[in-house]
Amino acid sequence: MEAERLKRLEAAARQVRYDIVEAIGNIGIGHFGGALSIVEVLTVLYFSQMNASPANAKDPGRDKLVLSKGHAGPALYAVLAQKGYFPRETLFTLNQGGTSLPSHCDRNLTPGIDMTTGSLGQGLSVAIGMALADRMDGRKNRIFAIIGDGESDEGQVWEAAMAASQYGLSNLIAFTDYNKMNIDGLTSEIMNLDDLGAKWRAFNWNVLRTDGHDLEAIDRAIDAARLESDRPTMIILDTIKGKGCSIAEGKLSSHNMAISKEQKEKALGELSAAMGELS
Amino acid sequence: MAEITGTTWTCYDSNTMTQAEIYGRVLTELGEKDPRVVGVTADLANSTKIGVFGKAFPDRLFNVGIAEQNLFGVAAGLAKSGLIPFASTFAAFASMRAAEQVRTDICYQNLPVKIIATHAGVAFGQAGTTHHCLEDIAIMRAFPNMTVIVPADGIETANAVRASMDIPGPVYIRVGRGFEPKFHASEDYGFRVGKAQRFREGTDLTIIACGIAVLQAAEAAKLLAASDGLSIRVVNMHTIKPIDREEVLAAIRETRRILTVEEHSVIGGLGGAVADVIAESGKGCAFSKLGFNDEFSVVGYPEDLYSHYRLDANGIADAVRAIMGRDFEEDESWEDEV
Numbered sequence: 339m340e341a342e343r344l345k346r347l348e349a350a351a352r353q354v355r356y357d358i359v360e361a362i363g364n365i366g367i368g369h370f371g372g373a374l375s376i377v378e379v380l381t382v383l384y385f386s387q388m389n390a391s392p393a394n395a396k397d398p399g400r401d402k403l404v405l406s407k408g409h410a411g412p413a414l415y416a417v418l419a420q421k422g423y424f425p426r427e428t429l430f431t432l433n434q435g436g437t438s439l440p441s442h443c444d445r446n447l448t449p450g451i452d453m454t455t456g457s458l459g460q461g462l463s464v465a466i467g468m469a470l471a472d473r474m475d476g477r478k479n480r481i482f483a484i485i486g487d488g489e490s491d492e493g494q495v496w497e498a499a500m501a502a503s504q505y506g507l508s509n510l511i512a513f514t515d516y517n518k519m520n521i522d523g524l525t526s527e528i529m530n531l532d533d534l535g536a537k538w539r540a541f542n543w544n545v546l547r548t549d550g551h552d553l554e555a556i557d558r559a560i561d562a563a564r565l566e567s568d569r570p571t572m573i574i575l576d577t578i579k580g581k582g583c584s585i586a587e588g589k590l591s592s593h594n595m596a597i598s599k600e601q602k603e604k605a606l607g608e609l610s611a612a613m614g615e616l617s
Numbered sequence: 618m619a620e621i622t623g624t625t626w627t628c629y630d631s632n633t634m635t636q637a638e639i640y641g642r643v644l645t646e647l648g649e650k651d652p653r654v655v656g657v658t659a660d661l662a663n664s665t666k667i668g669v670f671g672k673a674f675p676d677r678l679f680n681v682g683i684a685e686q687n688l689f690g691v692a693a694g695l696a697k698s699g700l701i702p703f704a705s706t707f708a709a710f711a712s713m714r715a716a717e718q719v720r721t722d723i724c725y726q727n728l729p730v731k732i733i734a735t736h737a738g739v740a741f742g743q744a745g746t747t748h749h750c751l752e753d754i755a756i757m758r759a760f761p762n763m764t765v766i767v768p769a770d771g772i773e774t775a776n777a778v779r780a781s782m783d784i785p786g787p788v789y790i791r792v793g794r795g796f797e798p799k800f801h802a803s804e805d806y807g808f809r810v811g812k813a814q815r816f817r818e819g820t821d822l823t824i825i826a827c828g829i830a831v832l833q834a835a836e837a838a839k840l841l842a843a844s845d846g847l848s849i850r851v852v853n854m855h856t857i858k859p860i861d862r863e864e865v866l867a868a869i870r871e872t873r874r875i876l877t878v879e880e881h882s883v884i885g886g887l888g889g890a891v892a893d894v895i896a897e898s899g900k901g902c903a904f905s906k907l908g909f910n911d912e913f914s915v916v917g918y919p920e921d922l923y924s925h926y927r928l929d930a931n932g933i934a935d936a937v938r939a940i941m942g943r944d945f946e947e948d949e950s951w952e953d954e955v
């Protein structure tokens with residue numbers, strides 16, 4: 339990736355991270371952990387890979403994303419605001435009465451959201467339906483989906499895994515946000531996923547694995563996935579829950595965390611210092 | 618250790634503990650008394666407070682990961698083998714994701730699985746519509762063998778959880794989220810499964826309520842007495858199934874007007890259960906159901922949603938006035954009947 343492009347992506351990601359912390363910080367509690375762990379993949383998707391913008395929001399041929407771990411909504415909202423789907427100020431209505439931004443993704447309320455999610459395990463199946471429809475109509479777009487590692491406990495995920503390879507959906511590119519944590523504890527202790535890559539390979543998916551906080555690596559992985567011609571691709575992202583926010587990073591408590599005004603200010607200070615370094 | 622049954626202990630303060638926290642404590646006590654008690658959850662040990670039991674008995678709590686269908690299947694297997702599983706997750710997932718496992722594996726086998734479902738109704742307000750649950754009473758009521766209880770507060774949750782041990786079959790106890798205001802002053806009010814609590818006497822109309830609506834109904838009755846001179850009976854129908862038919866029949870006979878209030882769809886919940894009794898009685902009765910109409914609930918803070926959906930004292934009072942204003946007579950004419 340040229341240095342200039344990488345720099346733009348880095349700036350976008352930092353802004354997304356800042357906006358997540360500010361929006362959740364304003365209401366004092368929210369899903370920091372799972373939102374901050376997908377900042378990079380969302381940034382690469384919307385600022386490098388996906389053909390999706392407010393201008394083509396109604397075009398059936400656009401690329402679409404199902405954020406199946408819907409509790410990470412605030413991360414996607416920050417991206418969509420930066421893409422111009424709605425004004426940045428809207429981010430600060432998060433969770434409030436009458437908002438278009440509830441804490442879980444809602445296609446009925448939010449411009450740019452392709453599917454309502456929040457009940458874990460359901461999103462990948464819907465992505466399959468969308469991918470089938472696009473293929474039937476001869477569209478060349480891609481359907482993207484992001485699931486959680488804890489979410490992968492749900493049986494429906496594996497029903498979908500079987501179906502996607504059965505149908506040879508090479509237009510489906512999914513990600514697992516492998517941040518190694520659920521709510522109640524470490525994924526390895528609650529329900530061990532063991533060799534997650536081997537599981538998806540056993541379901542006949544093309545499986546790639548990369549550092550989920552490395553923008554270039556994610557971008558390359560998606561480029562590689564696009565070359566696949568007869569199987570769906572699962573890109574396993576090694577991530578850190580709460581990444582980039584010192585009070586949340588790597589902490590189990592970051593899942594749905596309360597944050598004080600002082601903590602918010604401190605976190606935002608750190609993030610804006612980092613933004614300054616960059617520019 | 619406190620007594621588990623009996624009428625003289627009030628050890629849980631529902632001003633400082635959520636319904637779920639009280640549940641966790643009571644379950645721990647049940648576990649101390651009875652080794653058959655085990656817990657099962659799906660990555661919500663902390664959120665539902667079944668984790669309190671798990672801290673005390675790490676070997677008796679099974680966390681199956683985020684897999685609700687598996688959760689209720691596992692609970693059925695445990696129960697079939699002589700244990701008494703308490704299974705906890707959010708109400709939306711207990712009643713909908715795993716509905717068939719609950720029906721066939723648990724209810725059809727008539728197994729003593731106690732489902733303590735938290736964050737019911739719109740208690741999850743800001744989380745969004747996916748996390749609201751306004752269908753569970755209707756769903757659970759429809760399953761044969763299932764007992765359905767909707768406690769009015771934390772104290773009643775304690776009573777219901779303890780009482781569930783004496784029921785040989787499956788039980789669904791529907792719990793809210795947070796610091797729902799306390800309704801009962803103490804645990805000693807004679808809680809009995811299937812027997813409604815007549816909280817306030819009245820002759821003009823009966824409000825039959827459950828869950829958080831009971832306190833609001835009691836407030837509305839006070840308000841209506843002061844401002845409209847109305848004598849309103851208030852019934853806490855904590856057990857939706859089996860419904861206390863006698864109490865409903867008494868309300869028809871003695872007040873001839875009934876309003877049901879619930880944090881649930883008006884289809885198939887408390888209102889539906891009461892409507893069945895009224896219709897089958899063959900007696901005339903002015904009747905209205907207050908709850909969530911046939912539409913998906915909006916997003917907002919729970920307190921705001923309660924007033925938005927008119928489930929607060931003022932909303933209930935208005936609904937009562939609307940029934941009082943109806944031209945209802947005890948005559949043979951159909952022309953002007955409701």
Ligand SMILES: Cc1ncc(C[n+]2csc(CCOP(=O)(O)OP(=O)(O)O)c2C)c(N)n1
Pocket residue numbers: 371372373375407409456457458459485486487488489490515517519520521579593659660661683685710714
């Ligand atoms: C069907 C269902 N069960 C339970 C929940 C409650 N819940 C929300 S997030 C979460 C943990 C998710 O873990 P993971 O998928 O690893 O997400 P992340 O770590 O990325 O936040 C749980 C159990 C839910 N939303 N949906």
Ligand SMILES: [Mg+2]
Pocket residue numbers: 486487488515516517518519520
């Ligand atoms: Mg995780």
